Amino acid sequence: xxxxxxxxxxxxxxxxxxxxxxxxxAAAERLGEAGAxxxxxxxxxxxxxAAVERLREHDxxxxxxxxxxxxxxxxxxxxxxxxxxxxGLHVLxxxxxxxxxxxxAWETSVEEWRAVLETNLTGVWLCNRAALxxxxxxxxxxxxxxxxxxxxxxNPKLGPYSASKAGVIGLTKSLAKEVADTNIRVxxxxxxxxxxxxxxxxxxxTIDYMVSKIPVGRTGTPEEVAALIHYLVSEECSFSTGACxxxxxxxxxx
Numbered sequence: 692x693x694x695x696x697x698x699x700x701x702x703x704x705x706x707x708x709x710x711x712x713x714x715x716x717a718a719a720e721r722l723g724e725a726g727a728x729x730x731x732x733x734x735x736x737x738x739x740x741a742a743v744e745r746l747r748e749h750d751x752x753x754x755x756x757x758x759x760x761x762x763x764x765x766x767x768x769x770x771x772x773x774x775x776x777x778x779g780l781h782v783l784x785x786x787x788x789x790x791x792x793x794x795x796a797w798e799t800s801v802e803e804w805r806a807v808l809e810t811n812l813t814g815v816w817l818c819n820r821a822a823l824x825x826x827x828x829x830x831x832x833x834x835x836x837x838x839x840x841x842x843x844x845x846n847p848k849l850g851p852y853s854a855s856k857a858g859v860i861g862l863t864k865s866l867a868k869e870v871a872d873t874n875i876r877v878x879x880x881x882x883x884x885x886x887x888x889x890x891x892x893x894x895x896x897t898i899d900y901m902v903s904k905i906p907v908g909r910t911g912t913p914e915e916v917a918a919l920i921h922y923l924v925s926e927e928c929s930f931s932t933g934a935c936x937x938x939x940x941x942x943x944x945x
Contacts, residue, residue, distance in 0.1 A: 698925035701726030704777040705924065706769070708760055708818055709787030711738030713887030714837060716745075717913030718784050718920045723751035725921060727782060730773045734759045734787075760787045760814030770821040779829065782924045783822040785815045785859075786837045790892040793848045804851045811855035812862070819866055823875070832875040833924040836863050837916075840883045840939045848897065856881075860935045867933030876932040878923045883939035885911045907940030 705722045709715035710731035723729050723746055731746070731753055733739045739755035746753040754776055758765040773780050791807040792799070815836050826832025841849055842856025863879040870877065884890070884901040902910060919938050922928055937944055 696725075698921050698927055699726055700782070700925065703727045703781040704730070704773065704779045705782035705784065706730045706732060706773055706780060706818075706822065707784045707786060708732045708758075708814070709785075709837075711735050711742045713786070713889055714882070714885060714913045714916050714920075715784065715786035716742050717917040718786060719746060719753070720749070720751070721914070721917040721921050722782065722784075722924065723749070723753060725925075728777045729753040730756055730769075730777060732756045732758050732760075732769055732787070760785075760818055761809045763817055766814075766817045766821050769818075770825070774825060780822055780825045781829070781832060783818060783832070783834045784837070784920055784924065785818050785835070787814055788837065788855075788889070789852075790849065790889055791851050793894050793897055795848055796850050799850060807851035808855050808858070811852065812858040815859050816862060819862070819877070823866070823870065826875050827870070827873065830874055832870075832873075833928065834863075834866070834875070834877040835920050835923045836877070836879040838863070838879045838881050838935060840881045840937075840943055843881055843935070843943050843945070846897070846901065863935065864933045871932060874929075876923075876928055878928070878932065879935045880916065880919055880923070881935050881937055881939060881943065882911060882916050883942045885913060885916060887913055905940040905942045909940065911938065911940060 705727040707719045711733035736757040743755040758769040838859040839856040841853040845853040867877040
């Protein structure tokens, strides 16, 4: 009685990249409902504006920032804008990502490889690096990097995507150890196939393959992923860092 609700985020500022849709938007909604002020970041200005309007309709405090996470200048501008307009940066959720073309390795161009790695891995590194500055200054922070089950197991014909997500898991482990002696916690999550607009980039055959590997027998929902993110960015997540948390319907539990 009289206690704060579990995983309360009142007074926290949360940045969500890829926040215009899918897992990012679901996470923004969940964290906003828990009390966080939100910065929704996406390279799609129209999508960002629509997401912010939706959040504000539910009386959530949110700003939108159009930025490309592969651009060091954009990420620096994003960070400065968040600090100036919202007064801090306590939570970072890196959800921006692309799947890339479904193709065998010998059919994949160097340009296609680099495009996926730039967004999914370099973009995560740039955003983590930028956020760690204010987090170290204030002595507190929570970061969740959205990886994928493909980063644990590898999906055929998705080599660049699988490699990029494995990189996110390794990067998270490294960064977590670098700040383990502070009150900053860095985690990653490994969703299996989630019902989001990103599936539009994947062939039906690939989707069927991925679902066939899930013991629960269905795709996940963005809201189910957002629930896990909510815990990981809360103050209660104090003794877990560097881990990759499964959210794959039982496909992988390691």
